[in-house]
Amino acid sequence: MGRSPSSNESNVKKGPWSPEEDERLMDYISKHGRGTWRTLPKHAGLNRNGKSCRLRWENYLKPDIKRGKLTEEEEQLIINLHSVLGNKWSKIATSLPGRTDNEIKNYWNTTIRKKLLHMGIDPETHRPRTNLNHLMNLFPLLGMSNLGTSMSSWTNPTGLQADVTQLAKLQVLQNMLQLMNNTSLINVTNPYLVDNQILNPPLDTFLNGRNTLQVRDPMFRDPEYPNPPGNNIPNLFSQTHSDYSQQNIFKSGIEIENESNYQEVLSYTQNINTSQQNQVENLLPALVASCPRTTTFNKMESNYNAAQKSTQSPFSTTFEAWEKFLIDDDDDTSGSYWKEILDLTSTSASSVS
């Protein structure tokens, strides 16, 4: 038989709340508590439905709601939690006190999503996007970072320009490797994957201190974990390890607030890993270091896109373009590594075609 049908709500007010309505709602809840949302508007003298009252309270009027722009730490936490939880905004919100699920959802859709796309990362999977168009979107970033001294805004004492260069290269390399894996042009395995045995240190090896889970990019070789036996891909980054550490470029970790939160995040991480390959790939948010996006950047990007429209980019010349971008660098040592990689990939690609 059920309950009596709900009252006619067709005449209730919709749209933005007036200050008077806010005051009535706050006044009522402070005096009587929430009660049931359905009956609250009637008791509070509001011509709104309960759902609207609940939303207004939860997302705007509740006293402990934090105002203002999200911090970089909060942003990084959202990215990391999203890589584990997906679009579970309410779950993500529980790790950010004072932030609502609606606010986090909005911030993701308007800001973080775009950042990830510009970094060549699929915001849904947190993995590198693997078609050539997406790959080509990374070149403006490389071009910008290689401009070096001509762009004073990118050169600073903390080596931001160098960071951007390395990040961009790292991203391109990951895209290249994944692209070639997917297209079967060349059998390039994950450097930490030998005979389906993952050599990357397990996640909790990165536990740093008592309550911070450090998530590093798996392509970043730590000197403590040298090349896997029989793997002929050079250890690209070991020589710059200390530089990266000092600049905290890989410090993007999941901030664990308490023991239960840590267990929750960790268990989610473990549950979603259908394979350890997935585990490695799900650590990709560490790549998303803060990347200043300036007007200059936008102009360079649009210039680049315009140039792209007027030129054909067959697969062979794409490799040439990569070579030009990646090897044309001040650092001769790292350049030789890139050349080695490109020689390997282009040789293999041509042997297939």
Added chain:
DNA sequence: AACAACCTCAACCGCAGAGTA
């Protein structure tokens, strides 16, 4: 200065799951 394009975010909508009569 005027207009267009883009961005942000509060609020709405529809749905699902749990609870209730």
Added chain:
DNA sequence: ATACTCTGCGGTTGAGGTTGT
């Protein structure tokens, strides 16, 4: 077992603000 309510969630919308031309 069924029909209904309540609550919360995630996706979407659109008004107002901002930026670019």
